Amino acid sequence: MKNYKTLIVILLITLCFAAGYTVRTNAREKATVRRVSVSPVRAPGVPVATTQLCSAGDIDLGPLEIMLTVLRNVREHFVDPITPSDEGRMAREALRAMLASFQDPNTRFLDPEQLKLVREAAEGRFHGIGAILGMKKVKTGNIQEEHLVVITPIDSGPAAKAGLKSGDHIIAIDGRDVLPLDPFQRANEVIKEERKKAVDRNLLKKHIESETKRIEEGIPILKAERMLTSEDDKEFELTVLRDGATKPIKVKVKTQDFTVEPVSWTLVNDGRFGYIRISCFSNSTPQQFETAVKELKSKEVEGLVLDLRDVAAGDLETVLSVARLSVPERVFGFECKSRNRKIPIRIERCSDERVWKGSLVVLVNAGTARMAEALAVALRDNLSAKLVGESTYGDPSVVTLMELSDGSGVSITTGQMAPPKSSDYRGKGLAPDVSASSSEQMKEAIKILESLAKRSVSTLSRN
Incomplete structure (x- = not known):
């Protein structure tokens, strides 16, 4: 009982x-996770999700x-x-x-196992093939299906070492098709088309049998994602579609556990400028980023290159902690929520000696997604930072993660981030100020910093 x-x-x-939510008919792409808890034991500093958005009468x-x-x-x-x-x-x-x-x-x-992986990713510990995966709607003729997409390979992970790239569509695992959320669309379309053309019943039967076999032997897309991010030690042969390739590519990749150093930094251009690479937004990223900024300021560098290429995972609170070291007390963006609510997200105050106030260039590419995109556009809108590279992924969604008392969880799309000043980039990505191939992006960033440094010297001399 x-x-x-x-x-x-x-x-x-x-x-x-x-x-409290209206049913969506168009799937959004994989989103940034905001961590919240509704279990009896709360993590310090983590807000609790509320269901008090409607009265009982609703x-x-x-x-x-x-x-x-x-x-x-x-x-x-x-x-x-x-x-x-x-x-x-x-x-x-x-x-x-x-x-x-x-x-x-x-x-x-x-499931509890999936929620555990989310928690460990927030600590910089990853499992599986080492890639941030997402689902993307792809329309072919009258059919619109979800594809399992590599948003970005994680630095030093198996996927990156195996040659997987941002934007790759994983269409099969070990020869078994990855099935969309509704795997019967193709079969239904075959029946419709065959009826229109009055094709022989035997041919129609063959088509239906072929589709039935594909579905029976295929892997549902959510299960495929779990397989590639699990803690199991396995090798998979992935079949991927890649832009520019004339045919599907076979890639062998082995799952494993690995950790990622979230922040690294160095001097570039004979010590004139600093370079900071953010590999992931984990719990330790803000502190490591602050240490990097402090070290580079002590070297009296004239400008900074912030590398956000191939960065997708992370939560809003962590990214805001990074942003306040560059643009404190500014509007990070607006969170557009249900019932036409548009909530400004403000960056907290930070003491002047901790803030980077010099020139800034941000490197971006197709793997720059979720909160990394939001950070890039916030720096451009508030600090006039230049974006160099390729168009970003185009995913401003905000997802709330509810942790349940039995160890399981629920993730829910609860908002869309809108930039402080720029136009909406959902589905199309942020266009860079300077387009450049991966091999030329650092060179272009240095050119911009050199130009800004000359302009600064010229201004000082006139004064």
Whole structure:
């Protein structure tokens, strides 16, 4: 009875939260995670998600009554005994199905193992093939399907060593097709087209059998993502589509556990300028970034290159802690939330001696995504920093992560970041101020810093 009541409470909470959001019909791409907790034990400094966005009168209890009716009948009449383990599985699958109905790859139920990986990534510890993966809508003819996409390979990870690149579409794993959220679209389209053309029934049957086999042997896209980010020690052969390639490419990559040093720095151009590379936004990134800025300021460098290429993971709070060392007390951006709410996100104050006030150039590419994009555009809009490289990924989504008391979690797309001044870059990315290939980006950044340094000297001489 206790487990039965627990299941009912979970279902109630689930429905109440779902009522606060409108069902999306177009899936957004993989988003930046804002870490929150609703479990009894809170992590210090982590805000708690709230479901108090609507009054009780706004909630339609009809669906809940249907669910409870089914649950009651299953408990009373199912031929085999219902165990506590069964009830837990039923609750998880109910949550999984409810969130999947949004058709938003960012809004989903996370098993305890998946949530553990998210937590460890925030500490700079990664598992699997070492790539930030996302889902991207791709339209072919009348069919629009989700593809599993490499947003960016992580520095020093297996994916980067194997040659995977930002923008690669993983279409098969070990020869098995990666299936979209709705794997039956192609079969339905085949039936429609064949009927229009009045094709022979035997040919139609062959097409349907081929599609049936593809679905039966394929791997659902969410399962494929779990396989490639799990702690299992395995080797996979990935089939990928890459821009510019004439045919699919085969890549062998082995999963492993590895750590990433979030920040590194050095002097460039005979010590005139500084270079800071952010590899990931982990819990230790702000402190390491501050140390790098302090060291470079002590060297009296004339300008700084900030490298945000191939950076995707991270949460808003961590990125704001980095931003305040360059643009304190400015508007980082606006978070556009449900019910037409547009909330300004302000950067906290920082003491002057800790802030970088010199010239700044930011390196970006197609792997610059999520909060890295938001940081890049905030630096351009507030500090007139120049962006050098390629157009970024184009993902301003904000995802809220709810940690549940049983160790599982729920991720929900709760907003879209809008730049302080620039135009919306969702789906198209940020266009750089200076376009350059990967081999030329550092040279172009140095040219800009040299030009700014000359201009500064000229201004001082006139004064």
